[in-house]
Amino acid sequence: MAQHDSGHHDDHGHIQLEYQPSLPINNGKVILWLFLSTEIMFFSGLIGTYIVLRFGSPAGTWPGPHDVHVVEKLGALNTFVLICSSLSIVLSLEAARSNKASLAKIWFGLTFFLAFVFLFIKGIEYNSKFDHGIYPQKPHSQIYEKADIYYVSAVRTRLNELVTKWQTEDTELATAPNTAKQLEDEQQSATARRDALNGMSNRSEQENDELRQLTKRLPEIKAALGDLASKTKGLEAGSADRKVRLPIAESILNDFARWAELTAATASDDLVTRHKRQAAMEILAYQVYPLHRDAHAVSEYLRAEEADRNQEAAKLAAERAELHGNATAATLEALKALDLTPAPEPGADAAAPPSTNLSPEESAVLERLAAIDKRLAQTRHREEALDEHFAVRYDSNEHTFMHTGHDGHESEWHGLNDDYHWLKLPMKIPSGNMWASTYFLLTGFHALHVVVGLIVFACIIPLKLDATRANMIENTGLYWHFVDLVWIFLFPLLYLF
Amino acid sequence: MSHDNVGHADHADSGHGHDQSHGGLGKYLIVGGLLAVLTAISFAAGSSKTIMSTPQLGWTIMIAVSCAKAMLVMLFFMHLIWEANWKYVLTVPASIMSLFLMLMLVPDVGLRTRNYSEERLLRAATPAAADSNSPSEEAEMKEGDTPTDGHKQH
Numbered sequence: 030m031a032q033h034d035s036g037h038h039d040d041h042g043h044i045q046l047e048y049q050p051s052l053p054i055n056n057g058k059v060i061l062w063l064f065l066s067t068e069i070m071f072f073s074g075l076i077g078t079y080i081v082l083r084f085g086s087p088a089g090t091w092p093g094p095h096d097v098h099v100v101e102k103l104g105a106l107n108t109f110v111l112i113c114s115s116l117s118i119v120l121s122l123e124a125a126r127s128n129k130a131s132l133a134k135i136w137f138g139l140t141f142f143l144a145f146v147f148l149f150i151k152g153i154e155y156n157s158k159f160d161h162g163i164y165p166q167k168p169h170s171q172i173y174e175k176a177d178i179y180y181v182s183a184v185r186t187r188l189n190e191l192v193t194k195w196q197t198e199d200t201e202l203a204t205a206p207n208t209a210k211q212l213e214d215e216q217q218s219a220t221a222r223r224d225a226l227n228g229m230s231n232r233s234e235q236e237n238d239e240l241r242q243l244t245k246r247l248p249e250i251k252a253a254l255g256d257l258a259s260k261t262k263g264l265e266a267g268s269a270d271r272k273v274r275l276p277i278a279e280s281i282l283n284d285f286a287r288w289a290e291l292t293a294a295t296a297s298d299d300l301v302t303r304h305k306r307q308a309a310m311e312i313l314a315y316q317v318y319p320l321h322r323d324a325h326a327v328s329e330y331l332r333a334e335e336a337d338r339n340q341e342a343a344k345l346a347a348e349r350a351e352l353h354g355n356a357t358a359a360t361l362e363a364l365k366a367l368d369l370t371p372a373p374e375p376g377a378d379a380a381a382p383p384s385t386n387l388s389p390e391e392s393a394v395l396e397r398l399a400a401i402d403k404r405l406a407q408t409r410h411r412e413e414a415l416d417e418h419f420a421v422r423y424d425s426n427e428h429t430f431m432h433t434g435h436d437g438h439e440s441e442w443h444g445l446n447d448d449y450h451w452l453k454l455p456m457k458i459p460s461g462n463m464w465a466s467t468y469f470l471l472t473g474f475h476a477l478h479v480v481v482g483l484i485v486f487a488c489i490i491p492l493k494l495d496a497t498r499a500n501m502i503e504n505t506g507l508y509w510h511f512v513d514l515v516w517i518f519l520f521p522l523l524y525l526f
Numbered sequence: 527m528s529h530d531n532v533g534h535a536d537h538a539d540s541g542h543g544h545d546q547s548h549g550g551l552g553k554y555l556i557v558g559g560l561l562a563v564l565t566a567i568s569f570a571a572g573s574s575k576t577i578m579s580t581p582q583l584g585w586t587i588m589i590a591v592s593c594a595k596a597m598l599v600m601l602f603f604m605h606l607i608w609e610a611n612w613k614y615v616l617t618v619p620a621s622i623m624s625l626f627l628m629l630m631l632v633p634d635v636g637l638r639t640r641n642y643s644e645e646r647l648l649r650a651a652t653p654a655a656a657d658s659n660s661p662s663e664e665a666e667m668k669e670g671d672t673p674t675d676g677h678k679q680h
Contacts, residue, residue: 054609065616073628077627081636115599116554175650510599517595517596525584
């Protein structure tokens, strides 16, 4: 490669200078290495940004692997797959250089296959993120940074949406036969009238008009009936699901989301109340999507809430008994009319005083009693809902909530979103949005490089991989090793840090 | 300088003819095995509760392992160990630039939370639920279970 006929002789005869027009490697390799050096900068830019964002996030907030459904074992497996593919492509190059074309093709095919395996595993991983509502961007992303009032109202909105949707569907299903009957009646009378008009020998201008209208209207009715039938079929198919899900969604809406929102809306601004407000929102966030690091605090919050509830209930019961004791005959009469003795369902309009002629004081007593009973009912419902949808035991050694599955086996509790996969409630994952953006960007760009590698492999595989193709394989290999190199850094940074 | 160039050219020239003598199945298999072992090491470090209780230690181990793996891949699989000195021209400046790039991000991006306004902090992520309340607040709450106890701050 070095050239000796440089055209002019140096005066220092004993020094033989050599003129070298290019690097001592083939042009393809030069270009590939230039490309790789830009790639180094591209990926270190990405990885560097990730590191800086991760360590610059508000202290102690970056989600751990298990908070965002990252499975370290799959990452390690993928690392191994890429290492094997790097090894196989280098062995393919070796074989090609010694002119063993078929052996080279075997190793090359193995590389191709391993690249597919990598993408397949990556697909499984992405899918599990999407399944859990972890997306890099709205509107799919359901990640909230903290359990504040915006978060709680987002949870309430979602539950409201579900409940309203299902209630509307139930109503539609219930009224469908009626609507169908109306349409059929109209169809019948319209057909009869049309036939009658058709039978007439000489129609007036007005009757001709009517006939035209009817001819237009009849197909419309038919289409509407068809639509209604298919819609009813769909509604009937979903009715079994709705029957199970609606009560669950209503209970979670009233006894978890609204409870948290009501508590969070307590007006007083002293420290104790402020703490309780925060606790209520944290409990809700944990119930929806439990983060391991919050478990201990939430167990404390729940204990405090229970003590509060019991204390409040005892106080209210005492007040209730006192009011009953002091009640005048007229009040007692009114009470009987209201049938307040068993606590009414929440939502029942118990607060309305009866229209008997009570003194203002007596009305006030009645109103207070109704309010007490309403609150007691709320508390009771809260307890029932906790028993039903949050039947967990706090394990103080593992610092986590455990629940018992259908098979009697106790395992870590994964939250309402996991128990009822159709809920898809907003989740509190501090720094989760930034995590999702960086994770999908880094792994996405890497996967894109794998795809490009696959395309290149697919182009080369049909060729005869003998010594003349060695350079081609070498250059492809260089690119592929670089893809491996990037993953070597991504694996610990994304899965283990 | 010119002496050096002559040397490299000669080396490359003579080395080019028998490239295949550099690698060899055995050498590649050893490197592949080493890479697998190193992956296992960083996986073990990352999953070990003892090591990750001091995360800085775990991070250091994992990054060191990654650098070692990267070196193995570049030197042997990418044949850089057998290449002439041009390899430095292409790899060293790119690496230095990328290091600078990362450092340049630190003031504006890495330290961003230091300059957050009150308003921005309201929307920022908070750490684990337990940390969002000071211990004194926690204690206060336990004493005053009833809201009517009158635990006013002021």
